[in-house]
Amino acid sequence: MSQTIKLEVVTPERPVFSAEVSEVQFPTASRGYYGVLPGHTPLMTEVGDGLLYYIQDGQKHWITVFGGFAEVGPDRVTILARESETMDMIDLERAEASRQRALKLLKEAITEHDLENAQAKLNASLIRIQAAGHPSGHGF
Numbered sequence: 001m002s003q004t005i006k007l008e009v010v011t012p013e014r015p016v017f018s019a020e021v022s023e024v025q026f027p028t029a030s031r032g033y034y035g036v037l038p039g040h041t042p043l044m045t046e047v048g049d050g051l052l053y054y055i056q057d058g059q060k061h062w063i064t065v066f067g068g069f070a071e072v073g074p075d076r077v078t079i080l081a082r083e084s085e086t087m088d089m090i091d092l093e094r095a096e097a098s099r100q101r102a103l104k105l106l107k108e109a110i111t112e113h114d115l116e117n118a119q120a121k122l123n124a125s126l127i128r129i130q131a132a133g134h135p136s137g138h139g140f
Contacts, residue, residue, distance in 0.1 A: 009079040016084045026052040042073045062131045092132040099125035
């Protein structure tokens with residue numbers, strides 16, 4: 001059995017990442033995080049919003065994922081995400097400005113829809129800020 005698995009992360013707009021890795025962990029929509037090692041049982045699941053991490057050459061790396069689906073097999077993990085960025089794609093100043101706008105929207109929310117929309121924007125900005133604050137090789 002191989003000691004690596006192929007990780008591919010794609011969005012409708014573009015491929016985000018593709019490489020051989022030794023481990024993957026990603027957020028699901030309803031079951032917490034899945035951890036995947038080579039030889040994993042095949043499954044499909046809905047991806048949640050959060051940070052995916054993978055280990056490559058002994059170093060931990062982070063990718064944001066926002067919704068979508070994951071297909072897991074013994075030698076491959078494919079993430080079809082609504083949105084996704086590698087750490088080098090994230091502009092920390094822009095993410096912080098987005099956080100500030102979301103906080104303002106939360107304060108001004110009138111309807112339940114306004115509140116849910118503002119909360120989703122706040123969560124997305126916090127995920128990006130968290131990802132940008134993790135240099136490769138360091139955990140949470």
